Amino acid sequence: MLRAEGLCHSFGAVRGLDDVSFSVQPGQTLAVFGPNGAGKTTLLKVLAGLIQPQRGSAHVEGGRRVIGWIGHQPQLYAQLTVRENLRFWASLYDASPSGELLTRLGLDEHADRPVRALSRGLVQRVAIARALVHDPTVLLLDEPFTGLDRVAAEALRRLLGNVMKQGGASVLVTHNVEEGTELATDVAFMRAGRFVHFAPRAGRGPGQVAEEYRNAIA
Amino acid sequence: MRSPDLLRHAWTVASKDLLVEFRSRTAILSVAVFVVLVLVVFNFGRDATAVSNVDLAPSILWVTFTFAAILALNRAFQLELENQALEGLLLAPIDRSSIYLGKLIANLVFVSTIEVIGVPLVALFFNVPVIQYLGPLVLTIALATVGFVAIGTLFSAMTVRTRFAELLLPVLLLPFMILPLSWAVLATGRLLAGRPLSEIAGWLNMLAVYDFVFVILAVLLFPATVNE
Amino acid sequence: MRMLQVGRWITAVGLVLLAGVYVRALAYTPVEASQGLAQKIFYLHVPAAIWAETAMVLVGLASVFYLFTKDQRLDRFAAASAEVGTIFCAIVLTSGPIWGKPIWGTWWTWDARLTSTLFLFLLYAGYLLLRSAVTDPGARARFSAVLGICGMCEVPFIHLSVYMFPTLHPMPIVLQPGRPKLPGSMLATWLFSLGVFTLLYVGFVVQRYALSYQREQRESHA
Numbered sequence: 001m002l003r004a005e006g007l008c009h010s011f012g013a014v015r016g017l018d019d020v021s022f023s024v025q026p027g028q029t030l031a032v033f034g035p036n037g038a039g040k041t042t043l044l045k046v047l048a049g050l051i052q053p054q055r056g057s058a059h060v061e062g063g064r065r066v067i068g069w070i071g072h073q074p075q076l077y078a079q080l081t082v083r084e085n086l087r088f089w090a091s092l093y094d095a096s097p098s099g100e101l102l103t104r105l106g107l108d109e110h111a112d113r114p115v116r117a118l119s120r121g122l123v124q125r126v127a128i129a130r131a132l133v134h135d136p137t138v139l140l141l142d143e144p145f146t147g148l149d150r151v152a153a154e155a156l157r158r159l160l161g162n163v164m165k166q167g168g169a170s171v172l173v174t175h176n177v178e179e180g181t182e183l184a185t186d187v188a189f190m191r192a193g194r195f196v197h198f199a200p201r202a203g204r205g206p207g208q209v210a211e212e213y214r215n216a217i218a
Numbered sequence: 219m220r221s222p223d224l225l226r227h228a229w230t231v232a233s234k235d236l237l238v239e240f241r242s243r244t245a246i247l248s249v250a251v252f253v254v255l256v257l258v259v260f261n262f263g264r265d266a267t268a269v270s271n272v273d274l275a276p277s278i279l280w281v282t283f284t285f286a287a288i289l290a291l292n293r294a295f296q297l298e299l300e301n302q303a304l305e306g307l308l309l310a311p312i313d314r315s316s317i318y319l320g321k322l323i324a325n326l327v328f329v330s331t332i333e334v335i336g337v338p339l340v341a342l343f344f345n346v347p348v349i350q351y352l353g354p355l356v357l358t359i360a361l362a363t364v365g366f367v368a369i370g371t372l373f374s375a376m377t378v379r380t381r382f383a384e385l386l387l388p389v390l391l392l393p394f395m396i397l398p399l400s401w402a403v404l405a406t407g408r409l410l411a412g413r414p415l416s417e418i419a420g421w422l423n424m425l426a427v428y429d430f431v432f433v434i435l436a437v438l439l440f441p442a443t444v445n446e
Numbered sequence: 447m448r449m450l451q452v453g454r455w456i457t458a459v460g461l462v463l464l465a466g467v468y469v470r471a472l473a474y475t476p477v478e479a480s481q482g483l484a485q486k487i488f489y490l491h492v493p494a495a496i497w498a499e500t501a502m503v504l505v506g507l508a509s510v511f512y513l514f515t516k517d518q519r520l521d522r523f524a525a526a527s528a529e530v531g532t533i534f535c536a537i538v539l540t541s542g543p544i545w546g547k548p549i550w551g552t553w554w555t556w557d558a559r560l561t562s563t564l565f566l567f568l569l570y571a572g573y574l575l576l577r578s579a580v581t582d583p584g585a586r587a588r589f590s591a592v593l594g595i596c597g598m599c600e601v602p603f604i605h606l607s608v609y610m611f612p613t614l615h616p617m618p619i620v621l622q623p624g625r626p627k628l629p630g631s632m633l634a635t636w637l638f639s640l641g642v643f644t645l646l647y648v649g650f651v652v653q654r655y656a657l658s659y660q661r662e663q664r665e666s667h668a
Binding site: 045048049050051052063064065067069071073074075076077078079080084088089091092093114130 | 227230234237238241242297300301302303305306307308309310311312445446
């Protein structure tokens, strides 16, 4: 569903990606752990088509239409209402926002309020709604749980689970090993642009993976 | 690149921009204040016996329109930088050109609104005959506006991410504005003085060619400003 | 670095020959009837103007190829050509008024050709300003390429505008349809000067390119 082959990309003298290859099948969630500067965000951007790799290729079945991206930034227009935002983003994907999504995230009563009037926690939930408004089957998540309040984090976990159950795939990038391992079916450690470990999770617990990660990266 | 989708998405982007502007209204108010200021200052500043209204009017019109254009251009991509919406636009399965065309359309609507208000105001306060030349006047204004707004939209995509963004845009744009602007001012001047259309045909042709070249160039070059 | 040395040699030869142009222009070329001694600037002014415009066109061409190949060398060349073009443009803008004052009685008028040379200069200034305002090298190269291509496409319009507006400026007599309207010895001096300016352009660009490359090497090893 998602495939990368020999990805290489440098920023000047800095190696962003150094010969990265892997694939993710339907129903799989790949968690990529690594310190800052390891190339995790670059990897996601290449998968999303935001960066053209200098060497190698990345392929997502279905193209940009099926990709949902959740990152640090909400990607919302502050002056527009929740509903207007969702409608705008959905229309770029030739979709229309479903009421169900709003309900799932507890946004019904705020749907017609401008985003700038919302609290931070609510904005985060709207951002999640925005990312999922077009029913993506491939999710790319860049430190998605950073700064999320409990309600939003729970909602995100549930929605992720749904996508997986329906045969989607996702790549989750984070430096929080415990949190990421819970959701993962496969695990990778990344350092200086390379995968130094890539294997199915195979029943390992978060503590165990965290230990292996510390050993691998240290 | 399928045309119907391209234009449809462009219109989606444009209408979003216009909706945001309509909600915040800051740009339109700044320009309105500026228009009034220009009209008042030029009125008190001139010597009625030395400079006739007809000579002054084109300059007033174009100073106002240019200011409106620069203001719109500065804001166009600024909007996308807040909250990183630009990344969202690039992730969407739309042609990069749709983003450019959408911004271009929104900017043109903004500047045309100022022009539609500005021309009657200048005609009224400076007692300049406009109705009998309305057709060619509209054409001249339209052609010149498309030219520098097209280039300006392209440049603003680049300058918005630099330091001194608001200063850099007019500096970069200046050499590209001067030619269409001078043709437009001269043509407007001749028109308002009642000269025959044939006299300004040369300048209108140049404006049309200029627009053709630079709009196409801008559409082709825009992806390079946003793709990494 | 070898390239830098080559560049310096070419420039040195060019400068020596430039002196030669002066000697030839002042001593061996007849004085022009209506304009007198001031006309001698023509041998300096016109080739500089030709290269000021050509340098911008070359920036544009290099930019086009850069966008297709992403080859850093093209970006370095474009930057070098832009800097040299700026200098030549400045030469045109200063030699012009020196030529014009004795003949027209004024240092500056807002006529088409003067104004458009000024705007060529502003194109260059904008290009260099943009380069200095963008910190990320990849973005800098891409943005400069976009601006360079727009600049290159602007040059024909600037050029054509000369024919559209009435002007004090002399109409082209060398680069015009038909045979050049210059007498033999003047043409020879002019061609000699054009050759020298070509040499100077090459010499300066090679040096600037080499310096850029050196700086990049230093920065990546730092």
